[in-house]
Amino acid sequence: MRKRIAAPQARRLGLIVSTVAAALAVLLYPAGTASAAVTPGGMISNSYSISGAPADGLKKLAFPLKVISQPNAPGYYWAQQYYFKSGQVGYIGLQPRTDSGIAIFSVFGSGTSTSHPNCRTGADGGSGTSCSVTYPYVKGRWYQLEIIQTGTNNWTGYVVDTSTNVWTTIGSWNVSSSAGLLRPSGVGFVEYFKSVADCGSIPYGQAVFGKPFVSPEPGTGTNTSAYAYGPCKANASYTLSGGEVTMTSGG
Template identity: 40%
Template sequence: MKLSAAALLALCAPSLAFGLVGNDWSFKTAPADGLNDITFPFNMAKAPTTSGFYFAQQFNFHNVTDVGYTGLQPRPNANGKNVVHAAFSSFQAGTTTRHKNCYQGADGGPGVSCAIEVPGNYRHTYNIEVKNIGGTTWRGTMTDTVKNKSIVIGEWTLPAGAGKLVNGQVGFVEYYIWNGQPSHTCDSLPKTEAIFYNPTSKTKGASGGAVTKVYEYGDCIGKAGYKLKKVSNGYDIKVGF
């Protein structure tokens, strides 16, 4: 049975019980054995500087079953500056790491979680590159595209036999505060906004990366203040009140 993107998201990422908006992404052309790298750009210029939301893109690999994802989370300002939290995670059992920004486990299950929290500027677009650096080891790197300054989020190694990145997956906007609450009302969702730009890749033969579809999912469809606007090379997503 072929699953819809929303159903695939729910199965692949069980932590996203309170996801709000999903998106499909893919490349028009890509090598059959997969991609060596993908860059996912995000912009949080209109996101409030409070914790609670996760703007992420998900990805998976040939020859292993479970996914990874990467993205940005707003945080309260510190010392008069925006704070950018970037995450890079694998949910694949058998993933290992020795990187200082990472630890074993992902949302209470197997895998590896990596994160950084640094001063930034929400008006700037941030690229997160997922790149193979040898064998089955992958690195997540965040780049401020205005300052052209990069910082490694983390590195982890998939089990032996894991292949390259699969062409196409899904992403999401999640309000993770609700994950720890016994109940919630849709009209209590705080307002936020982010732009998900089209993915790119330096892999030979990969072209035409795009966010191809954006949609609501979860238990607040039609009740979460969802608004969508097509922008150059991506989509501006709004939710909340």
């Protein structure tokens, strides 16, 4: 499994397990027999851009996110991707859990390292670095997912509760000097990574992806477009208004 770059693909912790399960399902349900379970994967993607950004790239990106509805169980991943000038990519986002939630901050590719206790080597079965922290986010509340340069080649991911202004560190890692700063555009996504009986069995989920921003650096961010994709795209929809994207899936 490899990272999402141009066309959004399913990405999250536990992808390898789902892939193996899907392979076994092909053996158990050959063509002409009863259909197997489906893994929806990516369902909706958004594109964002920052106008007026510095030519050499950004030292910060902040992504507002409000989860309105989701099951209190693993399955959904609400995330935004960011790209370094070299093309190296990472993502930052939130996932529900049975009694809480987690915040994730990852980078893909070679030349990364970390000494942060929330982080480990490897990303979705490939090279890179992944960080995560238990984070009991509240439905209906705005959060900011922030990636900030905190050293020459060091980047730190945070989740900010906008109602209390409490910052929580997700993790921190280093990239090679060739990575450069951040590009002023990218994509985000919502996916459902657990297997379900069929697309109609996906639990209901809805979230709003706000306009990204880079303050105090110059630049104005907005979401420019969105689209549904994947095997269960008929069970996904979105609205784009005022630079914000509301993503609705399942139900």
